[in-house]
Amino acid sequence: MKNMSAEDQATIATKKLTLALDLTEKQQSQVKELMLEQAIHRKEKMAERAKMKSDTENDTKLKVEKTDEQKIKAVNERLDRQIETKQKMKAILTSEQYEKWEKTQGRRHGKAKSKRKMKGDH
Template sequence: MRKILVLVAAFISLQAVAQAPKKQGQRHKEGRQTMMNMSAEDMATLQTKKMTLMLDLTASQQTEIQKINLENATKRKAIMAEHKAKKESGLLQKPTQEEKVARMHAMLDHRIAVKAKMKKILDKEQYEKWEKAQKRMAMKMQDKKNGMQKRHAHKE
């Protein structure tokens, strides 16, 4: 009887290990794939609704922010499509230092412009809440980036 219980326990533990959850990289890849399949309008609408819930936006604020989010989503979709096309054609190369600097300048200029637009649309309390959320997201992205760098360093 004891041997049977040991065998059953071993079988159950093997089943639990065999059904391990997906790794974080797989989930990230699936989420990225979902974003690629979404239209820019859908992405902008989802982002606007999330912001409406977080910041309690008025109807006019929602309309203005929808425009900003649509513009951002359209740019993001174009960049992702360009990157995917280069990758599939084999033309994707590591950017030069000048290209990296130019990309960073463009990104920061865009962030500054978005921040100025948001400051005009949101009231003081909403703007502060939005800024805190932006900082949290930036820290999260930085942590993620640092985690990836550590993993790549261990592989080498």
């Protein structure tokens, strides 16, 4: 997925949600807009991390670690984005669709967490 454009990622995510939740045309366009925002944000964050990594590799004396304050800020930003996404999805979807989407989100995050544990990350 990381080699795909943000537009392609948004399209695929929207189609998957359309299949799972039986979205209307209007819902599809709204969800695609939201998915595109998220994909663009993810691409930007990946580029930032890649730049930091290359800067660190180029200057072996420079070891960049986040301070506690930076870590807290990053967690707060991530949580704020998740809350915003939930609110937008709640406005787009019917109550039944939203319930189903909520359940899939829990499973998705659970899978990611179990994958990290298997790799040894915590």
